[in-house]
Amino acid sequence: MQSCEFVEPMLSAYLDGELAKDDRDCVEAHLEVCARCQRLVDALRADDHALASWARTLAAPADMPMRVLNALGLSRQEVQSRRLAYVYFASLAVGVALVLAAVSLPAASLAAILFHFALAIIRALFALPWSVHAEWLVVLGALCLVILVLSLTFLRRALHWTRSEVVWR
Amino acid sequence: MEQADLELIRRARHGDPQAIETIVRNYQSFVYRTAYGILQNAADAEDATQEAFIRAFRSLGRLREDRTFPTWLARIAVRISLDMVQAKARRAQDPTEEIHGSVAGGEDAASLRIDLERALAKLSPEHRTVIVLRAFHGLEYDEIAEVLDIPIGTVRSRLHHARMQLRMHLSGERGDS
Ligand SMILES: [Zn+2]
Numbered sequence: 001m002q003s004c005e006f007v008e009p010m011l012s013a014y015l016d017g018e019l020a021k022d023d024r025d026c027v028e029a030h031l032e033v034c035a036r037c038q039r040l041v042d043a044l045r046a047d048d049h050a051l052a053s054w055a056r057t058l059a060a061p062a063d064m065p066m067r068v069l070n071a072l073g074l075s076r077q078e079v080q081s082r083r084l085a086y087v088y089f090a091s092l093a094v095g096v097a098l099v100l101a102a103v104s105l106p107a108a109s110l111a112a113i114l115f116h117f118a119l120a121i122i123r124a125l126f127a128l129p130w131s132v133h134a135e136w137l138v139v140l141g142a143l144c145l146v147i148l149v150l151s152l153t154f155l156r157r158a159l160h161w162t163r164s165e166v167v168w169r
Numbered sequence: 170m171e172q173a174d175l176e177l178i179r180r181a182r183h184g185d186p187q188a189i190e191t192i193v194r195n196y197q198s199f200v201y202r203t204a205y206g207i208l209q210n211a212a213d214a215e216d217a218t219q220e221a222f223i224r225a226f227r228s229l230g231r232l233r234e235d236r237t238f239p240t241w242l243a244r245i246a247v248r249i250s251l252d253m254v255q256a257k258a259r260r261a262q263d264p265t266e267e268i269h270g271s272v273a274g275g276e277d278a279a280s281l282r283i284d285l286e287r288a289l290a291k292l293s294p295e296h297r298t299v300i301v302l303r304a305f306h307g308l309e310y311d312e313i314a315e316v317l318d319i320p321i322g323t324v325r326s327r328l329h330h331a332r333m334q335l336r337m338h339l340s341g342e343r344g345d346s
Contacts, residue, residue, distance in 0.1 A: 009326070011329070012332050013328075016328075051285060052304055052307070058201060067219050068189065068222040071223050
């Protein structure tokens, strides 16, 4: 028969069913004959039940999900303003690339193209769209239109994200 | 964890507000009770709960195994609560004062609860933590070991000492033995 001092440190694990079989048998044999340790086990078990039923009365505030969403919403908005910036830079890059591509299409030098372009605009301004450079105006006009439509589409989408964020909050 | 829970975590990782809301609803009692058990007051427990979820969702990308989400969340909640206990202890000498002042005696169930709360408040934060994980939530020793990042043998001995301390304080409060 083991002493109380030997058995006592095992009672907590015994309650939790975390003892190996040998230790469990040892504890059970002791509890059969020791009323003091049996009382302690009963008291520890009662404490656990009291703690568990107390815990069940503890409830988080009902608005906790909203609080968390609100707090996270700030960081989400940061992400969205970054997205907005990405969209603008991407649009800008696409626009610049398109213009450069258009400008470098003819084998002529950039300066010559720009000169022709300026000349075309001036001539157009003087109501000469039927001149030899009129097709340049049409191409560039269409190009500008494409860039404008792309920018507006992305901008609308970005604004939509931000708006849904506000509604969501 | 069930498939639906794993799916929720995947959606939350992509910032889906509905998934985040559902996860908070599913785990808020678990987190709040853990925080309350350690911090021993409702206002701090609410702050800790909110902070635990925010930290969890912000670092969800670093969670490698989605199945370990509950353990991982418990670890965050425990860490935040213990940090808050330390911060409070630095500010005030007696953090249990408000508990003693705020509760009135009364019926048996209520007074038992008050006794429990007082006795628990007298334990060290580490002892309170193991008691909370085991008695509040019924976590197994290996799960507690994982949450607290300590060996199972330490869980076992710490739980033993915590329970004996709690028992001692409770006998003192109620005058039995
Ligand atoms: Zn004995």
